[in-house]
Amino acid sequence: MTVVTRFAPSPTGRLHVGNVRTALHNWLWARRNRGRFILRLDDTDAQRSSEEFAQSIRDDLGWLGLSPDEELCQSDRFGRYEAALERLAADGRAYPAYETAQELDLKRKVQLSRGMPPVYDRSALALSAEDRARFEAEGRRPHWRFRLDHGSPIEWNDLVRGAQHFDPALLSDPVIRREDGSWLYMLPSTVDDIELGITHVVRGEDHVANTALQIQMFEALGAEPPAFAHEALLVGSEGKLSKRLGSLGIDSIREAGIEPIALVAKLARIGTSLPVEPAVSIEPLIETFDFATFGRAPARFDMEELKVLNARIVHRLPFEAVAARLPAGMAAADWQAIRPNLKTVAEAAAWWDILHGHIECAAEPEDRDFLAAAAETAAAIDWSDSPWKVLTTSLKGGTGRSGKALFHPLRRALTGRDSGPEMAALLPLIGRDETIARLRSAAA
Numbered sequence: 001m002t003v004v005t006r007f008a009p010s011p012t013g014r015l016h017v018g019n020v021r022t023a024l025h026n027w028l029w030a031r032r033n034r035g036r037f038i039l040r041l042d043d044t045d046a047q048r049s050s051e052e053f054a055q056s057i058r059d060d061l062g063w064l065g066l067s068p069d070e071e072l073c074q075s076d077r078f079g080r081y082e083a084a085l086e087r088l089a090a091d092g093r094a095y096p097a098y099e100t101a102q103e104l105d106l107k108r109k110v111q112l113s114r115g116m117p118p119v120y121d122r123s124a125l126a127l128s129a130e131d132r133a134r135f136e137a138e139g140r141r142p143h144w145r146f147r148l149d150h151g152s153p154i155e156w157n158d159l160v161r162g163a164q165h166f167d168p169a170l171l172s173d174p175v176i177r178r179e180d181g182s183w184l185y186m187l188p189s190t191v192d193d194i195e196l197g198i199t200h201v202v203r204g205e206d207h208v209a210n211t212a213l214q215i216q217m218f219e220a221l222g223a224e225p226p227a228f229a230h231e232a233l234l235v236g237s238e239g240k241l242s243k244r245l246g247s248l249g250i251d252s253i254r255e256a257g258i259e260p261i262a263l264v265a266k267l268a269r270i271g272t273s274l275p276v277e278p279a280v281s282i283e284p285l286i287e288t289f290d291f292a293t294f295g296r297a298p299a300r301f302d303m304e305e306l307k308v309l310n311a312r313i314v315h316r317l318p319f320e321a322v323a324a325r326l327p328a329g330m331a332a333a334d335w336q337a338i339r340p341n342l343k344t345v346a347e348a349a350a351w352w353d354i355l356h357g358h359i360e361c362a363a364e365p366e367d368r369d370f371l372a373a374a375a376e377t378a379a380a381i382d383w384s385d386s387p388w389k390v391l392t393t394s395l396k397g398g399t400g401r402s403g404k405a406l407f408h409p410l411r412r413a414l415t416g417r418d419s420g421p422e423m424a425a426l427l428p429l430i431g432r433d434e435t436i437a438r439l440r441s442a443a444a
């Protein structure tokens, strides 16, 4: 069996970390099983869907390295949903209903006031052909409901939540098509999952109740339901994550200088029993991905933690992985020297300017003689091996300075900063002549 998964966002907004996490889990499961990963754009709502959002979804997935093997959109497939509805209607599993929203609302209120569950009473099933003709003559159009089979409980073994059990008699027959002919999410999703041969539906636990209904739709359409994995939701420091929390959109995460692999490493593991680790490639995350490690409690996403993870990953990224984004001329040795000090790859540019630009730094009066001596020493020593060690050892002996008094004026004179990467790594990159020049100018 080839594993086939799908990520099914509505192109009505940009992706946020919550739905990227769902996309990632679908992608990881497909890769782990050498299967296929499909992007399905749920664009049945023509008013709110746009090609611009669809493109932003493709771009964000591409940036994360989660490109799909196939893409389709629901607006191209209305004929198939129509055919499925006809089949269900012919089999008595779908029926037209004419209640208005207000009438349904009133029914629910009455049921609730009597202490009854607000389950649809199926009165549309009792309509005669004349009743329907009368409604049509009044200008009413039907909406369509799927008729649940009350015969036996709906059960499945969820890959995250374990054994699930629903009594269909306690559920309303879901509306699958509106009066105006537009489709609700339930039936199109089932039709697509069948036709695309989806083997695993991986989505948020807010869909658990939909799954109970859809399992009966799979069966009514003559298909074996796929396996289901409903993951606990992601919550942010602000509470539930939603599309409206723009601060956690993928665009703002990208703009904060977060590496795609950092976001992937985080989202692959939070909410699981496996540790979040500073992965520099996706392979170990594929190999260890397993629904059995997923917890039932909501996973907490924290932007500050992501920044810390990002820095740890930047410290490990090989030159080849970042070369295209570094300032022109920057070599592997430059990257090695400065990466331990970076929070983001973009910060490398500032250190490149420090290494190769002009440093203007007037020293404290009490350090001037010391820096003048340092310039002379730098001119005299052998630069072929560990020049920083040679320079500072010699200055220590010659000036009696040690610790901060020895190192700090040198760092300031050579970099213009109070802290930064190891001077031992920076000095050879600044080079002999520039070192001497910087020390002399600071001493002047």
Ligand code: GLU
Binding pocket: 007, 008, 009, 010, 042, 185, 189, 202, 203, 207
């Ligand atoms: N478009 C649905 C959503 O974003 C898809 C749910 C599913 O994965 O079936 O909630």
